[in-house]
Amino acid sequence: MDRDLGNNNVEMLCKTCSKQLDKIENGGSFIGKKDILKSPKKVLTANIPVKMDDGSTEIFPAFRIQYNDARGPTKGGIRFHHTVSQTEVEKMAFLMSIKCAVVDIPFGGGKGGVKADASKLSETEKERLSRSYIKEFHEFIGPEKDIPAPDINTNEQVMGWMMDEYQKINGDYEPGIITGKPLSLGGSKGRSYATSLGGSIVLEQYLEKENKGKVSVAVQGFGNVGSYLAKFLHEKGHKVVAVSDAKGGIYDSNGIDITELFEKYGKDGDLTIMDGVEEITNKDLLELDVDVLVPAAIEDQITTDNVEDIKADIILEMANGPTTPEADEVLEQDYTTVIPDILANAGGVTVSYFEWLQNLSHEYWTENEVNKKLEKYMKKAFKQVIEISEERGVSLRKAAYITGIKRVLEAEKMRGNL
Ligand code: NAD
16 A cells, blocks of 8 residues: 555644644644655555464454655564554554654654564464465565664564574575674674663753752563663662562662562562562552653553643653653643653664664674664764754744754755645
8 A cells, every 4th residue: 555544644643743733833844744744655464374372373464554665665663562553553654754863864764563462472483473474565665665674572582583584585694684683693782771771861961961969760561672771770770669570560669670680580470579569550650759750661651641640750651652642741841851762762763774784785783882882872963952942932843853854854855746
């Protein structure tokens, strides 16, 4: 399907984005030009049959959406989750297009997803699903076309199976078709924690700019992103007082020893294994009186239902789309600083870009080189977003949208599409 989703879908697909877009440059140079961003360039859907371990066959709805490729091949993760829908994947693919432009890497934006309850899949079922996904969409994927990566419930092992399946179909060794791979298959050093390191760099930059010292932090989600983020902030001397996963959270007003939790949690995935902590719900965690709240789980966590109860001064959006547009307006009116997802969590795709560069050149970098380059990209993006925010007196989210959208539209213009 090409650029034709119908108006209802367009409105639904990017509530966040269209609202932001409409407000960003009223009367300015984007008017009439931003329509090119209101729908994805290409939407691929499939129903994938997978043989289950008990011999039955299950059908999984799957999506790959290439939203905008004006600045380069489309780039974005694949998630396995029972809530996945075309609308959700489109919204995420839009965010990826803008995010890659915010950090100024030469990629467009895409996203993939399979509607599947990953917790009910065995490893062998997960492998068959991963391979079937590539069988279905391989023609549309490639190092210069569309480059997937991990997301919720897909990890480096899944990327390894997908890369292998692609090679089985196409014959060539092409590690650059996918990022977030294991090191042994051409993955990049530092990729596993890059999103979190990027987020911690941006937060530190903001705190420094505001002359703030050490802060108290609550982190929702103790998966790949949340756990490393908590660890980095803990190591930098900030007080992480609460963390949670899908089962609930833990709280300690004196601060949780995240280094200890990181090791213990890895073994059996139980946050309550820590001594002397209070058990709390995810709702409690979001409403804690902390300096910094970090949603690092799933989207739509801060909504009109709970926004009035949010007490944090700073929200570092490590998840994609954790704040609804309506709640975002309330936060802005309350002068809560929101460091938006398209800046805060862009470290992951930045190191994915480094991984792709290493794959194309067959030359591999040290962990220190990767982290230093990531720091440079994140600091530059932060500085540019802050400058626009201050110049125009707009929130960091609007400043990030202005930065990213301008770059995408400039590329469309130079292609002759505007
Ligand atoms: P993950 O699957 O490793 O972790 C997700 C965490 O969220 C888990 O702890 C899970 O228990 C928790 N969770 C799930 N449902 C929840 C709920 N209803 N309430 C509270 N907690 C819940 O995924 P991840 O890779 O850490 O990704 C987390 C978020 O960060 C997602 O929004 C993802 O799109 C975004 N993100 C990830 C990356 C990356 O590099 N992995 C990059 C950019 C953005």
